[in-house]
Amino acid sequence: MPTLRLGILASGNGSNLQAILDAIGAGTLDAKVKIVIANVPGAKALERAATAGVVTALMPHQKYPDRTSFDAALSQTLEAAGAEWVVLAGFMRVLSPGFIARHHRRILNIHPALLPSFPGAHAQAQALAYGAKISGCTVHFVDEGVDCGPIIAQRAVPVETDDSVASLSARILREEHQLYVQVLRWLAADRVHWNSDSDSTRPKISIEPA
Numbered sequence: 001m002p003t004l005r006l007g008i009l010a011s012g013n014g015s016n017l018q019a020i021l022d023a024i025g026a027g028t029l030d031a032k033v034k035i036v037i038a039n040v041p042g043a044k045a046l047e048r049a050a051t052a053g054v055v056t057a058l059m060p061h062q063k064y065p066d067r068t069s070f071d072a073a074l075s076q077t078l079e080a081a082g083a084e085w086v087v088l089a090g091f092m093r094v095l096s097p098g099f100i101a102r103h104h105r106r107i108l109n110i111h112p113a114l115l116p117s118f119p120g121a122h123a124q125a126q127a128l129a130y131g132a133k134i135s136g137c138t139v140h141f142v143d144e145g146v147d148c149g150p151i152i153a154q155r156a157v158p159v160e161t162d163d164s165v166a167s168l169s170a171r172i173l174r175e176e177h178q179l180y181v182q183v184l185r186w187l188a189a190d191r192v193h194w195n196s197d198s199d200s201t202r203p204k205i206s207i208e209p210a
Ligand code: GRF
Pocket: 010, 012, 013, 014, 015, 016, 017, 089, 090, 091, 110, 111, 112, 173, 176
């Protein structure tokens, strides 16, 4: 099986990126991070990538006239670096339909809630405000909607009575780090399959047993 060639897009801290880099470094994930691209100057993700010896690019979206041209530049940079999979790791930009078509079925995202509950940028705060007793994280393929592509895997965590957004986020993040790496291992082993059934227009993902 060929090594997964990853392009990682981030806007901030990059702790999920770090988990992926650590797994590759430990030899437990057969992948190579070909490039890390951030759209926010000073994003810690860039520093983490550079420390690991990974190629980085800073591409502030404000420097492009519109979303389509920013996304086209992103695609060019990813492809020039040899990335085959686009891994969103805290990338706070919605991607255009053109970008999604160009990387068909090869874009992954991680979201800090059990989708379809609490999509969007404030998932942990919304879970707390709603009074949810269980939350968690979801890794999914990216389609043209926001946080609504086919689900690959989820993990649950309890929401405690005295949780703050920070404490709940930290509990979820610990699971995110394991889940993202797990999904990438499945992809590396070609165990992630798209299925469609005649009763539903929504494709489902299945994981082939090892
Ligand atoms: C994570 O909670 C992820 O689910 C969300 O953005 C956050 C990124 O965290 N999409 P980090 O930058 O990987 O630390």
